[in-house]
Amino acid sequence: MKKPLFCLLIVLLTGAAGAQEPILADPDSAQTDSLAPPSHDFFLAADSSQEPMGIALAWEPSQGIPVMLERASHDSIFLPLSTQEAGARSFVDTTVESGVEYLYRVRMADSNVVSATVRATAPHAVQEYQFFRRERLNALLLFLFYAAMIIGYILMAKRGASLFIRKIAGLDAVDEAIGRATEMGRKVLYIPGIMSVDNIQTVASMSILGYVAEKTASYGTDLEVPNKDPLVLATAKEVVKEAYLKAGRPDYFQEDMVNYVSYDQFAFTAAVQGLMTREKPATNFLIGSFYAESLIMAEAGNAAGAIQVAGTAELAQLPFFVVACDYTLIGEELYAASAYLSKEPLMMGSIKGQDLAKVVLVGLILLGVVLASFGQHGFVDFFAQR
């Protein structure tokens, strides 16, 4: 009696009466890929009448065992949809296509015990204007907190507060690398990555380029900045020109210092590789967003005997830079680099604000771990991406 009553309760609670009724325990519609016959330990109900964005699922909780929800569209096999912790009772599938019928079942985690299959058709989407998406409140609060930290520290820095940033190994090598090129009478090659200025890494790279250009201008060392993206070309020209002006050597600036190669990733790579081999720059900076070309460039520079300073936040490319370059700025060090080098209040404040945000995040994570360990999931769910 208990199980049918539970299902009836779900249907009544979700207001399914008079709307689309969930179809329960339809063995004929079950897919043939289940490894065990439907178990009577589970009851599953699906309803699409109350959720404008998806299909609501509710099931009788299993005894202390996590469950996996599985979904199939009409003529395909069941695939995992979501893993639910023990004690969870409901889930809303928002990844449905409007008007498409789906089959659902629930499986005990790490076993083949499954429920009967239920069907539900995703509601036809109704577009309506939303001024504020309440389910994104977590992102808004995080943004406000983050922005407040950064603005607060920027204001402190502008008022003259002393802000400390620890030593970053790769950056101390920048001056040394430029000095080496000066002593050898060879050029410095700066590659600002292959992405456009809409990429934060490229923006950070432009800040470091400004510092490098100022140094090369002071020492009278040749600088070359080949580009893949036209907008980076325009930005890099402005940055280098300004740096030469700031160093009091505008006459040293030449337009072709910052040049354009090609928009094609590997054509650009081939050209840079050839440049490294033929002109043998003493120092290569590979700082920005890199992809498959990272190892080709770093290895060509290494073979040419250049001292190389690399920096990127692309996780898959960092190992290549670590093995082929002398110094590597890993991930966020790239963003901290511009502040570290320039010591400008705006950038220093930004880094300090981010650091404080990190400390708070560490605290929140620890709190979440404690609460999750005691079975309190409300706080943890607040951070769920919606």
Add this chain to the structure above:
Amino acid sequence: MALSSFAGIWLAAFLTLAIYSFLYKDNPVYRLAESIFVGVSLGYEIGLVFYRTIWPNLVERLLADPGPNWYLAIGGILGIMLYCRYIPKVSFLGRWALAVYIGYFVGVELMQRLHGDVLPQVRDTMLPLSSLSSVTFENLLIIVGVLSVLIYFYFSKPHTGILKPVSRIGVYFIMICFGASFGYTIMARISLLIGRLTFLVEGWVKPMIALISGSG
């Protein structure tokens, strides 16, 4: 085999070998292939951007129905402003266009990072440590890994005292991650090499042998 595809296969094989010749050392054949690659790709991209982006998404729509599409002109004007840098008197306009472009994307990316990276990372690290099981051990590994790496990227204090061992653990996690990533990416690169060698053998050598022996 049609003459055009015959010539195309030979050209592709020649250019492939020319690029690979760099493995020996820089040479005129590599330089030729490099120059062809750079020149052709640049010309191709200019055509592609004009006919696939500027013409259908800007010019055609503005000419066909300017009323509801007036806002597209803003993007077009900002694009033209980039060229102002070549006219000294109005070169500052080029900076305005760049400022709009960078500012817009920094704002967009900030929210994308918070919503797409930070929130899921925080949520997925709040894992329970309530029972003695292999799952708990995995959870502990994730929690220690995330927190120690976060501490490594903390710049406001030198890595001394308690921060030193914690950030050191973070470095170990980073290096293990790099090792796994390195192996995974190398595997992908090897598959690219296999693809190229398959083309040379299956698409070039074998058909040529068949053609010469008269069976093709």
